[in-house]
Amino acid sequence: MSRAVIGVDLGGTNLRTALLTTEGEILERHKEATVVSDGWKKIVLRISDNISRLRESAVKRGLDIRAVGVGAPGVIQISSGIVVKSPNFPDWNRLPLKDELEHELRLPVFIENDANAAALGEQWRGAGIGISSMIFITLGTGVGGGIVLNKKIWHGADGMAGEIGHITLIPDGRACSCGNTGCLEMYASARGIVQSYREKAGGMVSTEILKTTTSEKIYQSADAGDATARAVMKDMGHMLGIVLAGLINTLNPEMIVLGGRVKDAWQLFIDGTREEIMRRAFLVPAQRTQIVPSILGDDAGMIGAAAAALQNLGD
Amino acid sequence: MSRAVIGVDLGGTNLRTALLTTEGEILERHKEATVVSDGWKKIVLRISDNISRLRESAVKRGLDIRAVGVGAPGVIQISSGIVVKSPNFPDWNRLPLKDELEHELRLPVFIENDANAAALGEQWRGAGIGISSMIFITLGTGVGGGIVLNKKIWHGADGMAGEIGHITLIPDGRACSCGNTGCLEMYASARGIVQSYREKAGGMVSTEILKTTTSEKIYQSADAGDATARAVMKDMGHMLGIVLAGLINTLNPEMIVLGGRVKDAWQLFIDGTREEIMRRAFLVPAQRTQIVPSILGDDAGMIGAAAAALQNLGD
Numbered sequence: 001m002s003r004a005v006i007g008v009d010l011g012g013t014n015l016r017t018a019l020l021t022t023e024g025e026i027l028e029r030h031k032e033a034t035v036v037s038d039g040w041k042k043i044v045l046r047i048s049d050n051i052s053r054l055r056e057s058a059v060k061r062g063l064d065i066r067a068v069g070v071g072a073p074g075v076i077q078i079s080s081g082i083v084v085k086s087p088n089f090p091d092w093n094r095l096p097l098k099d100e101l102e103h104e105l106r107l108p109v110f111i112e113n114d115a116n117a118a119a120l121g122e123q124w125r126g127a128g129i130g131i132s133s134m135i136f137i138t139l140g141t142g143v144g145g146g147i148v149l150n151k152k153i154w155h156g157a158d159g160m161a162g163e164i165g166h167i168t169l170i171p172d173g174r175a176c177s178c179g180n181t182g183c184l185e186m187y188a189s190a191r192g193i194v195q196s197y198r199e200k201a202g203g204m205v206s207t208e209i210l211k212t213t214t215s216e217k218i219y220q221s222a223d224a225g226d227a228t229a230r231a232v233m234k235d236m237g238h239m240l241g242i243v244l245a246g247l248i249n250t251l252n253p254e255m256i257v258l259g260g261r262v263k264d265a266w267q268l269f270i271d272g273t274r275e276e277i278m279r280r281a282f283l284v285p286a287q288r289t290q291i292v293p294s295i296l297g298d299d300a301g302m303i304g305a306a307a308a309a310l311q312n313l314g315d
Numbered sequence: 316m317s318r319a320v321i322g323v324d325l326g327g328t329n330l331r332t333a334l335l336t337t338e339g340e341i342l343e344r345h346k347e348a349t350v351v352s353d354g355w356k357k358i359v360l361r362i363s364d365n366i367s368r369l370r371e372s373a374v375k376r377g378l379d380i381r382a383v384g385v386g387a388p389g390v391i392q393i394s395s396g397i398v399v400k401s402p403n404f405p406d407w408n409r410l411p412l413k414d415e416l417e418h419e420l421r422l423p424v425f426i427e428n429d430a431n432a433a434a435l436g437e438q439w440r441g442a443g444i445g446i447s448s449m450i451f452i453t454l455g456t457g458v459g460g461g462i463v464l465n466k467k468i469w470h471g472a473d474g475m476a477g478e479i480g481h482i483t484l485i486p487d488g489r490a491c492s493c494g495n496t497g498c499l500e501m502y503a504s505a506r507g508i509v510q511s512y513r514e515k516a517g518g519m520v521s522t523e524i525l526k527t528t529t530s531e532k533i534y535q536s537a538d539a540g541d542a543t544a545r546a547v548m549k550d551m552g553h554m555l556g557i558v559l560a561g562l563i564n565t566l567n568p569e570m571i572v573l574g575g576r577v578k579d580a581w582q583l584f585i586d587g588t589r590e591e592i593m594r595r596a597f598l599v600p601a602q603r604t605q606i607v608p609s610i611l612g613d614d615a616g617m618i619g620a621a622a623a624a625l626q627n628l629g630d
Contacts, residue, residue, distance in 0.1 A: 156566055157447075157448060158599050158603055160600050161565065163564040163565065166595075168557050168561050171557050180560075180594065180596075242483050242486050246482035246483050246561070249475075249478040250476065250479060250562070251476050282475055282481065284473045285471065
């Protein structure tokens with residue numbers, strides 16, 4: 001029997017599940033809304049049900065499921081598969097997700113942090129195919145990250161490495177919800193872009209526009225030639241570049257992959273990012289590091305969770 | 316016959332060579348001045364002569380030399396052992412140091428960057444014994460670094476990882492010789508401390524004192540209760556802490572080891588450093604990361620070069 005693997009991406013909004021070949025090709029997929037208010041027991045059962053359904057389908061295809069990988073938001077204790085805590089699931093407190101699912105499924109289950117899973121997905125089957133060292137950064141509502149070294153996630157001592165969004169960029173800058181001031185996230189996330197626009201456009205446009213603007217509306221204005229919106233996106237690119245230059249001088253990676261919805265505004269910010277890298281990082285690493293958009297989109301997490309499970313099996 | 320290894324630390328000032336057991340214990344050592352003006356051929360010959368002498372001594376002790384490790388300043392192409400360029404040796408231009416020494420010695424030679432060698436030395440036999448992930452930072456005239464992950468140096472794609480001193484700390488800050496502005500090195504090195512003192516004490520002390528001050532004199536003044544000197548050292552500690560917090564959020568290491576002569580002013584700066592880490596890094600990694608002084612001093616490079624050579628042999 002040929003081997004296959006199941007990848008799960010558990011988000012605060014959607015629960016995505018896929019049946020994949022051991023080469024990372026998606027054979028079948030399922031998506032449903034995550035009902036956070038259901039509580040952890042029901043959510044675990046939903047995950048388990050989705051996996052079981054794809055497993056039945058695998059059997060019909062003559063495929064043997066080797067393992068299951070689950071990408072989940074929050075702090076994960078990798079070795080035990082415990083979700084220590086998760087901002088999206090307030091009632092998850094040291095939830096033994098691996099044990100719960102293995103008990104239901106009688107299959108080896110591996111739990112990974114969602115940003116790490118997406119990083120590994122992009123490295124395995126996305127923008128980073130063939131790349132050994134890569135930093136993945138999601139520019140979404142917040143800024144998350146995952147670090148791939150020697151084709152594996154670098155977890156750090158507590159499984160908390162890769163928190164790129166909370167590197168200090170402006171020591172006395174904007175207050176961040178993490179308790180720090182001046183985190184990259186406060187300038188390069190969708191929320192940061194909105195705040196920058198409000199600061200820059202204040203007094204120039206109506207309070208109503210300021211109040212209801214979104215990062216997407218700001219990109220549209222910038223595309224349409226609005227000078228303030230263009231300046232906001234340009235500044236955001238420079239801010240991102242300052243931190244990327246520091247990461248390049250620190251880790252000298254082959255590639256940095258940018259994902260998340262802010263990535264869609266690529267042409268509006270990337271020149272400033274590249275400028276800062278060339279100015280601030282050493283020449284050879286600065287020239288070497290490819291800065292590219294992610295290509296797997298919402299599939300990255302499932303694919304990477306599957307990759308993590310296979311790596312953990314030693315396959 | 317028991318096995319042994321030779322470690323060499325080639326600096327712009329001194330050339331240090333040691334005979335070590337494969338457990339990293341120094342059995343015999345030699346130190347002489349590096350005469351940079353001699354040119355590369357003579358320097359390579361001096362290195363080779365020193366190694367040969369220790370090798371003869373090893374034979375008398377009934378020891379079999381397995382390999383030689385050399386820590387050298389500059390950009391090293393690790394796989395080939397070529398010194399691409401070295402700020403300390405202007406005539407070294409893609410010098411095949413490994414090949415030159417292997418030709419002379421008929422022994423496996425491994426070349427490592429000097430800061431990386433010191434990092435590995437501290438991990439193997441110094442402050443980081445038993446530690447798997449560690450960042451080593453030398454606070455000297457400049458600020459250098461080495462990153463140890465899974466007990467091995469993380470070199471990066473071009474062998475240029477670990478340039479911690481050139482992470483941007485203050486985006487529009489002091490101009491650095493690397494071309495960037497606001498590098499950590501401009502605030503946390505001996506030179507940075509002198510510059511901070513000149514800025515803070517200007518107009519308050521004589522021009523003569525400002526001109527002739529050194530980082531050591533500033534520590535002494537601070538120890539003696541001088542408020543300006545104390546503030547300079549406290550600020551330096553905070554500056555260092557801001558970057559360390561970013562590194563902790565990025566890599567979540569077990570330990571950060573601080574070496575170099577600025578380390579001698581430990582009590583004058585470390586509180587500010589720890590304060591910034593607790594304020595700016597996530598709680599679990601911030602509490603977990605041990606921040607400690609290096610303990611091997613000038614021996615770190617030789618010991619680490621030997622460790623790198625043994626790792627490269629697969630011993």
